[in-house]
Amino acid sequence: xxxxxxxxxxxxxxxxxxxxxxxxxxxxxxxxxxxxxxxxxxxxxxxxxxxxxxxxxxxxxxxxxxxxxxxxxxxxxxxxxxxxxxxxxxxxxxxxxxxxxxxxxxxxxxxxxxxxxxxxxxxxxxxxxxxxxxxxxxxxxxxx
Amino acid sequence: xxxxxxxxxxxxxxxxxxxxxxxxxxxxxxxxxxxxxxxxxxxxxxxxxxxxxxxxxxxxxxxxxxxxxxxxxxxxxxxxxxxxxxxxxxxxxxxxxxxxxxxxxxxxxxxxxxxxxxxxxxxxxxxxxxxxxxxxxxxxxxxx
Numbered sequence: 001x002x003x004x005x006x007x008x009x010x011x012x013x014x015x016x017x018x019x020x021x022x023x024x025x026x027x028x029x030x031x032x033x034x035x036x037x038x039x040x041x042x043x044x045x046x047x048x049x050x051x052x053x054x055x056x057x058x059x060x061x062x063x064x065x066x067x068x069x070x071x072x073x074x075x076x077x078x079x080x081x082x083x084x085x086x087x088x089x090x091x092x093x094x095x096x097x098x099x100x101x102x103x104x105x106x107x108x109x110x111x112x113x114x115x116x117x118x119x120x121x122x123x124x125x126x127x128x129x130x131x132x133x134x135x136x137x138x139x140x141x142x143x144x
Numbered sequence: 145x146x147x148x149x150x151x152x153x154x155x156x157x158x159x160x161x162x163x164x165x166x167x168x169x170x171x172x173x174x175x176x177x178x179x180x181x182x183x184x185x186x187x188x189x190x191x192x193x194x195x196x197x198x199x200x201x202x203x204x205x206x207x208x209x210x211x212x213x214x215x216x217x218x219x220x221x222x223x224x225x226x227x228x229x230x231x232x233x234x235x236x237x238x239x240x241x242x243x244x245x246x247x248x249x250x251x252x253x254x255x256x257x258x259x260x261x262x263x264x265x266x267x268x269x270x271x272x273x274x275x276x277x278x279x280x281x282x283x284x285x286x287x288x
Contacts, residue, residue, distance in 0.1 A: 027204045053180075122237050
């Protein structure tokens with residue numbers, strides 16, 4: 001239950017935006033919250049899309065300064081890959097590697113209930129390595 | 145030698161830019177090469193800074209459309225964290241988690257010789273898990 005464990009630490013709150021928000025508004029949300037992606041959501045938390053730092057940079061590359069006044073709807077990724085509460089650490093890693101993405105909204109019946117970033121997964125892996133090392137030391141101390 | 149193994153697969157080439165390049169030029173480099181960061185380098189491969197998608201988004205948040213004509217020198221991170229050929233997978237993960245970064249230029253005597261992204265590290269972990277599983281199956285088949 002790695003997804004549940006990560007969310008227990010970081011919380012279930014996700015920064016969202018509307019399809020009508022501009023790219024500039026999205027850029028400011030990303031910077032203000034120090035995050036890499038916002039989920040585009042309806043009021044009832046149904047996921048409509050996702051806009052990452054990469055989507056913002058891509059829009060700028062294409063349209064220059066004009067991109068900043070475009071809407072989230074025109075730059076968002078609509079085929080959103082999500083994860084679910086029961087996914088394993090390997091499941092998350094495979095999803096992120098296969099689709100070359102760094103953010104997985106956590107969905108429950110199509111509704112947004114959290115967000116897992118690639119940084120969260122790596123942080124969790126490090127903690128697991130440290131814990132295994134502690135268990136190993138404790139076992140050796142006991143066995144000795 | 146995880147750094148060497150990753151570079152053997154992805155190659156040693158790194159997309160670089162000059163301190164005088166504009167933010168718009170950097171954005172286009174990131175998009176054209178489908179990467180998340182460029183290293184700002186002198187001609188002799190001495191690392192001067194790094195500009196990531198996050199730096200581009202942050203500059204836009206601050207200055208709006210004007211940001212696109214600013215220079216790389218004015219938006220780059222100059223205190224660049226690097227890794228070296230002998231670093232372990234855990235070393236890379238700790239560096240990335242501690243500093244909340246997703247790109248580690250590989251340095252040899254202060255000169256750029258490759259780039260490791262958080263995606264590369266996760267991909268390597270998945271391959272290691274798959275390999276362990278194969279070894280386990282082979283062992284069980286032999287033991288049985």
